[in-house]
Amino acid sequence: MAGSVRILQMTAPLTSADSRLAELRDALPDLRVSNHVTDRIAYARDLWPGGQIEKLAGKHAPEPPACVVWPKDSAQVVELVQWAKAKAGVGGDPVVLVPFGAGSGVCGGTMAGAGSVIVDLKEMDSVVRIEPHNNLVRAQSGIIGWHLEDRLNMEGLTLGHFPSSLMCSTLGGYLATRSAGQCSSLYGKIEDMATTMEVVTGTGEVLETGRDMGGGVGPSWTQLFIGSEGALGFITAATLKVHPAPAHRMMRGYGFGRVSAGCEAIRRLMQAGLRPAVVRLYDEFDTVMARSSAEKGSEADTLLDAISGRVKGSGAMPWLKRKALQMVLTRPDVTNRLIEELAPRISADGCLLVVGWEGDKRLTEVQARLGHDELMRSGGKDLGEEPGWHWFKNRYAVSYKQSKLFTSGAFVDTMEVAATWDRLMDLYEGVRKAIAPFAFVMAHFSHAYPEGCSIYFSFVGPATDPGQTRQQYDRLWRRGLTAATRAGGTISHHHGVGRSKAHFMTEEHGNSLRLLQTLKATFDPASILNPGVLGLS
Template sequence: MIKPFIIKQLQNIIGHSNVTTNTRTLDIKSTDALAPNRAFGISLELNKLPDVVITPQSTHDVSEILKIATENKIPVIALGGGTGVMGGIVPSSGGIIIDMTSLNNMVELELDSELATVQSGMVIGSLVNYLRPKRYYFAHDPYSREIATIGGAIATNGVGYTASKYGNMGEQVISMEVVLSDGKIITTPKTPTYSTGPNINNLFIGSEGTLGIITQATLKIHKLPEYTKLISFKIPSFEIGINMIGEILRYGMIPTLLDLTEEYQEVTLFLRYEGTYELVVECINTILITATTFDSSILPEAIGATYWSERHSSALTYKQNKLNKPRLEKWDSAFSSLFEYLHISLPLGKILQYKTEADIITRSYDLKITEYCIWGKLQYFSMMVKPNNIHNINSQENLHEGSKKLLELSCYLGGITEYCHGSGLKNKDFIKTELGEAYSISMRLKKTLDPYNILNPGKFL
């Protein structure tokens, strides 16, 4: 419990209207899309509230908040769009939630250098809309584009539809402004590469606010392509699809979009190319020839067009019906649907082995896998897991235990348990296994940068 005089101190510095202890606001700002039915034995933690929510108006405000928090050893959690699915913003120890969404401005646009410097609370879709009239675009395109923030995407090193060509969110970052736990503000060099020492950006990319709070970032942007084309294929099997993708990539024809999905025993491959008209047409023609050698047939263009036009629809529905709602309203429909959507990353040579062993595990827990997917990179493997009988009184426990076994299998085969959402509260206990001896190095960094463990405590660091 934060003492009243500290609340007053924060109000005097940040402004009374930007500091609230209103219970409804505390509720709304401390939950994401992780509902209790998907929380592996940690559902009680999801009910925790912060003591106060603060909405800073500048990097200086963030710095002042952290100085006070460090002095009084108060936990601090940075909040972006609130679109996470792993419980990353749950205030496990109470404290302060810093709502970053007011830091949403364009700081500098350098078209000649193809760079945009923005505050971390800017919504990704807002950046896309800002650039479009200038004939530029930002290449990170998650399903949550219209509600997720730049800072949140960096902090979880998110993945989007264009990851095949452009990589994860972290690969879009050139430099960052970060506030450390003691309030010190650091800015990394605005150069794409440097050869001396570690890349400091990488300390904070994917760190989920446990090492510092990102307040600003300089990002790569790109000129809009002359021509784009999306094609889709019906594939005989998931294994054939992987082999076909491998052949295409060996030709050096890297698609912007790569999505291989097996659902209801049907396998579909979506590929999207961009560039000059001549280059795209050459790629498409070569792929059409390649597809015939894998007994794969092209699907009507309308299927691909629908896929692409609806790629953000689930996030827009979430924004309309759930975002900025109290937790019980946010979680209401989740209780009626029991499923787990796992996003693991594996060495390429282990994916088919994993798929085979995953089928065995799910059957042993009376579960079924209704969807397999390779999305973005060949190593990124997702699957939807559901109980065979949702009315079975053990269905939720079976889902939780079976999902744990599936995540453990990924670690055993040299993979990781989450490639796009961060570990959050949900997967934090797997990180030691994932990193092995390297975990101790991460903990040393944590103790150096956050000696009082005030930054998003109770997560993977």
């Protein structure tokens, strides 16, 4: 820890931060604020892997915030915005407000800039009211997803939003980034759940974006603030649709010889008017990952088991595994090709498709039966319930084990793109090919819709030389996103844009980006809100 403090002091003198703190205390005496060095390091950035790579190089907080504040209600958020707005008017160091939930974003959406004020919303974490009759819940945005779900479960309800970050992400974070959970095929993404939100815009105005029931006259401000990543305003509370907690759940696995055949099967399933809760198709290598026992070790172990164990046909000692990892990662292109060759041997059942159904017992059973018939007609091999329940038991296991790979001399990241069905295989091949020279890559298809699907690429690359690693990492992303937009896909399905994909916003939106710029000019005329995200200054 002492090392980190030293770095921090070298890169950002504390004096400017001290003056900002004094001003803030003066202007908003009731607001809890800290400029403690621990807080400034802890809040300097989110979980963007590019930042993790920098951490490996010893750069913990190159641009720490001036301070961190914890507003306790939306009135304090309004005061904070008014204060920042007034500061922006008088020149000098601009004040920038960066909203912060649980810091688990992976796109640099919450990164401090020099002199910025981090606004941690987690003290605004109450469930305002639950309306079981209306199937609605109103909650403040700082609540952790898991806690919200827990409260709803006590009333026999569910939100149906289960991102793997559930335990370390907030409602506000979901809304700000258009998050998706594992059961999105049934319950939708967060933008399908929210009916209205309270936002504090960059002008200091409090706006209720819609009605409890949704709908109404004029454009949907709810849809225009969802996904705004803190650039238009602070989302301080939201009303969301909830459902009776499922009375019944069924899980099953199916095998498909090729990933394209699995995709086609999902398309037919979704277009048949059925609504599975879970649809996940793993490509050849991701199938091995999905089927191995995540309980027994970290993802790194699983990966190494898969490479050194399964592929080479023998068990391996830990030191050998580490060696093997480094070896295969120095030549990711070779490894990727090797895996392609070996794929049929790795997994005898081909690509694994996990399908889950839940809800009312009768509806669940009939849909599972119809779905099963549809998948069998599409050439699927019935693998029984076990692979389905295996996934279910381990569904939160992945996210928290990333860091182990970082300490094994590797970097890990994920790229979640999406396209309509007609372009989906082009998107898969295109992105895969683009990033294969830089990292070992696998993918699964989840979040399926009648008109298309998302693809979730996971990749592991070598991180032996910190300077070079970051370069390679940036190149990988550039190539990957270029390939995605060329194939007619979107650059993000549910992680958001943040700062890491900001320079791809023109490719993504073309000239309709002007509409976003107009929203920015309307809601944040003083440019005090999270500048840099979504390509907005």
